[in-house]
Amino acid sequence: MYPVNFEDVRSRILEYSWSSKLEVREIPAPTRISPFSVAIEGSVVIEGDELGNGRLILLHNPSGSEAWQGTSRFVAMIRAEVDPSMASDPLVGNVAWSWLTDSLNTHHAIYHAEAGTVTSVVSRPFGQLSTDPESNHIEVRASWTPTFSTSEDVSSHLESWSDLCLLSCGISPMPDEITAIAPRRAKLA
Template sequence: MSTLGDVAARREPSMPPLFETAVQAILGMSWRPELTVEEIPAPQKIAPYAVAISADLEIDEDELGSGRLVLLHDPAGSASWDGDFRCVTYARADVDPEMVADPLLTEVGWSWLLDALERNQATYASPSGTVTAVSSRSFGGIATDPPRAEIELRASWTPSVSSSDDVVRHLRAWSELLCLTAGLPPLPDGVVPIAPRRSGSWLR
């Protein structure tokens, strides 16, 4: 786990102001109490600048799902992104095995991302991704294990970023996506997530 000092020392040289703004928005983000968020190593070769976080979604010590978010930045812009920032995410959660048989589940899973972005007024372009629903059943010596099913979403989109508020909108949309994937509804309007906890990991 990284400390705040480690993060600042590693990113201080020649960091573009807009990317620094994005990093500070992540540092100051207030997350839902069900989410435990921390920094993870970011990919080094996709873009000149990158920051990555992971989240575990738990209620009463039961893990409901998890996810990762990578924010990429190329000050020169990228034609494939249609912009100079790109969000890349992975989200997974256990679901009821009967849900996997629903042919509309993957379409619904994709709508969770778009709905979360729209609900949080997170302006974006060029979304792409895949949604996978799988089920498994045990046999032989572990035949008594219950059937399992899960849904996975891998997606990317180009956020419109000109201020820290823009970054926060996309962070809120991402956290909402994780919760929707695990079956938790969005927070009601007017309900404020908990403030970030500073002990331990840099984002906890």
């Protein structure tokens, strides 16, 4: 059951007020998967440096989908550069997946049928490429079926995706009006 108008939800997505750490723009949405869709792309940018990027797509089929277990489906992808120890940590998949589910739960998003993968990529150049820098990334691909009672309910899902983008880049998803205090460093004697 999809009690709200897709165009209302689409408008809320495109007009959402994102964190200043996340630059978001609309991108072409897939047209073959469902009759209605909207897609955005975001980049986590801190002091002019892009730390990671991602996409969020909302698909909607009024007839429903057995695979989705509903009429709508969020599809998300996040890719972020991480330090080598994180990329090679055997628990990185569990931790990255928990960033999504914890964010959805923290923001009281109503969802089910979540699915996804976390991929850790450690690239070490050799031979003629040996002068290239090493590369360490994580990539989260996820989808879930939202339940909207009103078009405003989409906000909890957007905030969750925003948190996932920031956390993947090592940034705490604090509101823009709150400034993090850097920890005091002990002086060496």
